[in-house]
Amino acid sequence: MAQTIISLDNIDITFRQKNKMIEAVKNVSLTIDKGQIYGIVGYSGAGKSTLVRVINLLQVPTAGKIIVDGDVMFDQDKVQISTKELREKRRDIGMIFQHFNLMAQKTARENIAFALKHSPLSKEEKEEKVQELLDLVGLADRSESYPAQLSGGQKQRVAIARALANDPKILISDESTSALDPKTTQQILALLQELNQKLGLTIVLITHEMQIVKDICHRVAVMQNGQLIEEGSILEIFSHPKEALTKDFINVATGIDEALPKIERQEIVQQLPENAVLVKLNYVGSSTDEPILNRIYKQFNISANILYGNIEILDNTPVGEMIAILEGNEESLEKALVAINASNVTVDILKRGR
Structure with a gap:
């Protein structure tokens, strides 16, 4: 059975701003299991950070309960641990950020070593530890480089190594790939995934991009206006999103939001025949292996013109979507749509011919 490492219960965070109360976080509860990569998605101002x-x-809530690695940190409206205990607990929680926060006048090696300033390790042990971390993040050959001599991805690797210096159990990544290009983002995500598997590190990943969550997270929470609106495994969220915002995020991540306007401009869609429908099909798992469109052609004499298709592997399970025009006589068309639904494929009718 999975062990919970972070438990947030009924968290409220309220700020006073110019005689006005701002509810930044409203009654949010979530649990994160040890060794999980947990994504929290939302647009700017959602309250995720x-x-x-x-x-x-670093942010004391107004109300709620916080348990981290078995220790009650906060309950109701009071911090429950001493300043010394909190300092020790923070050593177990590394953080990386969008803008790296490196010291410009220190080399990569010195930036990492700075995190060990208060460590009980000897000088030799610290040097050995820094070298291990440089090796771990693939920067052994750039140890004497200053931040200005490093690429964005290399700077983030230094920041990750620094965050790992005190052997944390938890790593918080706050929009850590937002300043990077797509290729470098993929490399950093692959590194985080490797660290999760190699070190058993629990990673809490904050982002406004569902694409990033899709690539490496086990579970995801979606936030909007300070509230948690949807939460589940990556497979559950992608295959059966409930909230409109979640669906929007997924459409961006899968590319269908870009594809759909182009599809709608095609003459064949604009002049959709009377006996045709434009449909979006969503399918999960074994249903992706079924020749469903071939079957409805044989069974109902319904032709299918595929205009768009996409398939992802999420948590070792295929998840796909397709946009197609289905055409045939009215009665057969309705029977075919029922048959597709019965095959564990979700059908959304985007347009009917007139």
Whole structure:
């Protein structure tokens, strides 16, 4: 059975701003299991970064309960641990950010070593530790480079190594790939995934991009206006999103939001025949292996013109979507749509011919 490492119960965070009360986080509860990569997705102002800062009490909530690695950190409206205990607990929680936060006048090696300033390790042990971390993040050959001599991806690798210096159990990544190009983003995500598997590191990943969550997370929470609106495994969320915002995020991540306007401009769609429908099909798991469109052609004499298709592997399970024009006589068409639904394929009718 999975062991919970972070538990946030009924967290409220309220700020006073110019005689006005701002509810940044409203009654949010979530649990994160040890060794999980947990994504928190939302647009700017959703409250995701504010929420995550309560994990190490950089942000003290107004109300709620926080348990980290078995220790009650905060309950109701009071911090439950001493300043010394909090300092020790924060050593177990590494953080990386969008803008790296490296010291410009220190080399990569010195930036990492700075995190060990208060470590009980000897000088030799610290040097050995820094070298291990440089090797771990693939920067052994850039140890004497200054931040200005490093690419964005290399700077983030230094920041990750620094965050790992005190052997944390939890790593918080706050929009850590937002300043990077797509290729470098993929490399950093692959590194985080490798660290998760190699070190058993629990990673809390904050982002406004569902694409990033899709690539490496086990579970995902979606936030909007300070509230948690949807939460589940990556497979559940992608195959059966409930909220409109979640669906929007997924459409961006899969590319269908870009494809659909182009499809709608095609003459064949604009002049859709009377006996045709434009449909979006969503399918999960074994249904992706079934020749469903071939079957409805044989069974109902319904032709299918595929205009768009996409398939992802999420948590070792195929998840796909397709946009197609189905055409045939009215009665057969309705029977075919029922048959597709019965094959564990979700059918959304986007347009009917007139």
